[in-house]
Amino acid sequence: MLAHLPLILLAHATLAPPSTLPEPAAPEVTDGDAQANTGDIVVTARRRAETEQTVPIALSVLSGRTLADSGAFNVNRLQQQVPSLQFYSSNPRNSAINIRGLGAPFGLTNDGIEQGVGFYIDGVYIGRVGAATFDFVDVDRVEVLRGPQGTLYGKNTTAGALNITTRAPSFTPEARAELSVGNYDFVQGKTSISGPITDTLAIRLSTSATTRHGTIYDVASNTDLHRQRNIGFRGQVLYKPSDTLSLTLAGDLNVQNPLCCAQYYARVGTTQRAANRQYAxxxxxxxxxxxxxxxFDRVTDLDATINSRQEVGGASLVTNWDLGAATLTSVSAWRYWDWKPANDRDFIGLPITTVSQNPSQQEQVSQEIRLASNGTHKLDYTVGAFLFHQTINTQGSQVQGSAASRYLLNPGNVPVGSRGCASPTANACNPAVLNGLTSTNTINFKNTSFAVFGKLNWEAFSHFHVQPGIRVNYDKKSGSYVSVVTTGSGSTTLNADQSATLAPQSYAPRFSAWNVSGDVTLSYDFAADVHGYATYAKSFKSGGINLSGLPLNAAGTAVDLTTQTVKPEKVDAFELGLKTQFFDRRVTLNVAGFWTEIGDYQATVNNGQLTVIRGYLANAGKVRSRGVEFDASFRPSKRFNLYLNGAYTDAIYKKFTNAPCPPELSGGTVTTGTPGPAGVPGSLSPVVCDISGQRLPGISKWSFSYGGEYNVPVGGGDGQVYLGYDGSARSRFSSNPSPSAYTWIEGYSLSNFRLGYRKKDFNVFAWVHNAFDQDYFELLSTQSGSTALIVGQPGDPRTFGATISASF
Incomplete structure (x- = not known):
């Protein structure tokens, strides 16, 4: 079957030669230390090759060497290097990449949602965040573009884009090898070979494999969880029959099964549910x-099967044809993602929900054609068209266990700690009522998107550029959700308690719309190494359809069909930036201020109904994210360098009057009148909560990354002994869509050290990550049903090891 062929990843193609903005000569750097190097870092942030410092975009660039030295071999670890980047994952499918607190709704994944941070590998758009959670293989650099990028990168880059560039095939023979070992039996190996086959044909083959024992122990299954079992392959063939034409055929395959991502007992709060129905x-x-x-004892007792296997792969063909005045680029791609999960959705060792899983298969095809002017003129341009088609098929299931009746249904006024029931006829007293209750869900999704776009760069007068852009986009989405519910005896006839727990549903949402994105940037080169810019962007994120079940209507008698779709997000973004280098380029300081407002913000809502186990989408009125970012580096000599990057982000719900309530205001009898006090058992609960003015989830007001390296020459040649440090820190943040007293994650800092020796293409070093063994949570969640149990997913403990690498 085609989806299981070992077709390997994509090749990066440069659109046009580097622009010749006024600056002194400096060596080009593509695989050096992007945080400390004083040369020109070449990027393709605007679909053409330019130097990082002259691009009027707030961006961070991490080279392959920087990633290797810091141990950032996937997106999760990348966020420690880029303060404005946030990555959250309760498992690969339920992942979100956000920038400046914006991007994807915080919560469990819904097949019908769109991401707000575009993820690209060698120019190919990846349609699902889950398909971006693989280990980096043979990466040349990673560019993190902050702020809306809708003109050149598409509709769903309202918060920014991650642009990964891999190493291209070379006509000069080369080989790379890297081996790392560490505690928890960590072993990671990477290899890459490249060279010519003929005068016009070159090849590159790359592999990566990682294994590590888990950091969490499940006493119920005698299994270590949060392990690493990853293997990846990539192959590329470059055909270059002339200096003006090149074709790169590439493919990749990546398989993982980390047995992640367990959440378990973190703390207990108090809700408005009756006291005898709360966790204690x-x-x-x-x-x-x-x-x-x-x-942080890192033990749990999950009684359901855990699995998180995923397979990611695809193929692409990139063609570049230099026509003289312009370069024509074609990017054709096919990709797939196969996800096979299993979870314990009650998070504890009681048989409440014994099965909860949504295996999913995605396929996408895309075609992009661009024409970009070559050289530097008074008026340069990039124009193009993009076509994308995606299908997702998901097979969901949820099964309730023998403890579900007592745990989920109301047994009446029962003494605390008693297993008795107020009435022997109460359904909560009968385990058979919910035991074996099964929901089998069939979910299908189709998404077709087409766009035409253009970007101009007009030098209105010397050193002053006006750069407008526009993108016209059409989206058509359709889906179906069919949930069949049967009792433990196999009957489809349900009583009121059974249908309130798992409700049969069948609906087929549709959405289609035209949208226009536009931006304009004014930039001025004050001096060879001082560049300023101002940008306004009008962007959007496509409307979505709900494909994880719908909530019931107010009467609780049928699903609310008005919640099938959500409107597109409407984005207005302003940014001012200044990029500077001075003291002979030994100091770099880039600063950006931003203000983004989003109307009809797409938020994940979970109203406590078990019928919607994964939440559904709704439109908040408006959110706002504003702040200041800076990137600074200082290299006083060849022996010493420092960097400090930071972000202050003030991201709030400007208007969200119909938000889900936090756990301390949930679980009681719902009233449209005056609710009772928060966190008091038996109190009345509001229908919805007004959280206008409160913090968006997942975003710290303050976030920093910092570090440096000192080296000493040894051996009389190019050899160096070096000591390096990379640190990160962030302030507290909310881990619930509606801020809750129980789900704030306190701020923390992480420190990584490395000590090693390198000479030319050889490097060996010892490393320690989370050196001070900081206890911290990556996320906190609530147990379904307002039981007041808060569960968490801890970050990795201290790890240490050694790495040796060589290039030939």
């Missing part, structure tokens, strides 16, 4: 206690 009383009724109430 329910656990006592079953005589249950978790293996530890200290989450």
């Amino acid at each position: 009383a329910l656990a006592a009724a079953f005589g249950y206690a978790p293996p530890s109430t200290n989450p």
